[in-house]
Amino acid sequence: MTDSIKEKLIEALNPPQREAVTHKSGPLLVLAGAGSGKTRVLTYRIAYLARVHQVNPGRMLALTFTNKAAGEMKSRLQGLLGEDISRLWIGTFHSMFARILRREAEAIGYTAHYSIYDTDDSQRLIKKIIKELPAEFGSLNPASVQQAVSRYKNDLRTPEEVRDQAAHFVERKAARVYAEYCRQLKENNAMDFDDLILKPMELFRAEPEVLERYRRRFSYILIDEYQDTNRAQYNLVRSLVGEERNICVVGDDDQSIYGWRGADIRNILEFERDFEGVTTIRLEQNYRSTGNILEVANAVVRRNTGRKPKKLWTEKSSGARAVVLECVHELDEAEQIVIHASAVRTRERVCWREMAVLYRTNAQSRALEDAFRRAGIPYRIIGGLRFYERREIKDLMAYLKVIVNPRDSTSLYRIINVPARGIGPATLTRLSSLASSRGEPLYHVLAEADQAEGLTDSTAGKVIELHTWMEELRALSRSESASKVLTELIRLSRYEESLSDLETFEAQGRMENIAELVSAAQEYSERYSPENGATCLEAWLAETSLVSEIDFHDPEEDCATLMTLHNAKGLEFPVVFIAGVEENLLPIARAFEDTTGAKLEEERRLFYVGITRAMDKLFLCWAASRRRFADILESSPSSFLRDIPEELVERHSGLTHRPAAARRSGFSFSRGGGRRAPIGAAPPILGPGRPGSGGARPTVVGITGPIFEKDYGADEPAYRMGERVVHHTFGSGTILEVSPYSDDFKLLVRFDSGFTKKLMARFARLKRE
DNA sequence: AACCCCGGGCTTTTT
């Protein structure tokens, strides 16, 4: 019986993979190159331990970086282990330790209802602290202090250490803010992302028997993307490794791209020193990319020093050359990407979902997004302003945080006057001085607002009213689902009414987001099962605080994916475009400030990560100029491109044909012409290339026409530019702009009263004049 | 207390 399972698990593996999967005990380091079957090794190893070595699944802890990676491991293990997977501890560092902290919070002076602050929440708190401190602290920038504090925490430095070691008075000031920040976090019964790693360490130090309990519990620890762990994470895990030293880490030093977040590449380079007698296994066979793509990747990363030497190889054929697209400016670049994406799709029968456009900074997404929308290509942007970071979502979540954790004054500050209910700064100051004089959290004194110094009866009444319905919601949350609490909250807070009064395009978008949040709550409430006595709302909040956009990435939907290079790690696509391969963008300008060259090497690894996402076709794009803020900057190709041997690429240059002045004359040089060639008539970009540069791009100008002159045909808008309309509150006006938006139209209307408003056609209920 | 206008800073990447 066991033998057949054993056979089944190892038959699909190559020799080093098999060795990693069957390794029984003692420290194991798997250096897994891009696309070498890393996830397969991890999941098979877990299954093998459970089925062949009979390790109880409840005693294995598998840590990943993203929820997506954890989800993928779980779903693959589902097939191998069935029911047993529910007992495995698989999740991100942050979610696993958040879970442990919920159970043990009391031991370190928190309650199980603690709030989790994201970067934005932390920044708000820091900003408030800076305001409360003497005026000379006003020079501090909250965002940079937040970053510095995060860094201090990841490096395991206390506020006192930072203060005593401060080399500069700015740092001494930051240390002061850091100390106060820690104090107020605790007062708010709140933890930031870094605390989710640091507090368990504190817990284990304070309560050795708790540590012992978890150490005994996790007899096998596995870590994915080990190259991205920081010092704190490493120390935390090391404290959990038991006598048997059954720790298995899988990573690739060439894909370490989170140094700025405190990831310490030394963790992987020095693993062998830290765990004596470690077994090291290298996975160098790549199953993802064609030979050419792999050679491009190797050529780039080879330039880095301080890496473990390795060379990926493949049995696949060499495939097409990588295409270098030389563009005039970022709009041209976006157009070229659209053109080539359309051409590849027609020619190679690739669907949209098999294509990705990767870039260094989120700001680059706008031009790309516009081009995709104009061309009518379905696309999806991952990152940028993430769903849970939108204002209306954060507002509602802040209410919920206060309901779960009334000590969370930072969240209360956020929503006490949102929507406006007449509780302004003056009232807030009086309430908070009442709170501090009593040594109670702000929320507690809301009920007694009538006793606060200098508040009018009517203002105090408003405060008490707020407190009353918040208490109703609190009571509700103990027995009802998260979605019930949320819908009641929306009703009682009159949040939607405050938006719907506006009738603008923006307010409409916010209302759609709220509807989406409600359905997310409903979806969660349906699958919620009580755990550790946490209410549905608490559990939902805990989960949503730690999810990221990429976790919602639905591979079924036929959309092209646009995202940053960082977000692309761990994914693969048949066709990949990397946009903005320019000096000072990739590598980013700031990388040159670092004289050690370490930042530059990280940028190179980032480029390497991007290249190795591609399975069959790779496009590297750069533009000779790029709009940044208000002005246009000249740019030149990335020095990384020079590292790629000429015979591996094929160049498409539009530079000789495209005067830079084209930008000034409006949007595009291809607009005026009306030659309508089918998209499929693109130039033979996939055929044998012309080595060297310089060849003019044949007829590309001609084919841009139909893509950008999209006629709206069947969904012809009911409104036209220049048309005169009447709105029931704003009066008469003229339509300035009509643009499609999901299944509706966005209108820009200048009213005779002088206002210019953005409206959604469906809701504006305009009449013709 | 709410609204409006202006100026400054921002864009590196994220659990």
Next chain:
DNA sequence: GCCCGGGGTT
């Protein structure tokens, strides 16, 4: 070019 906060006005 956009968002936020500050300062002024209503």
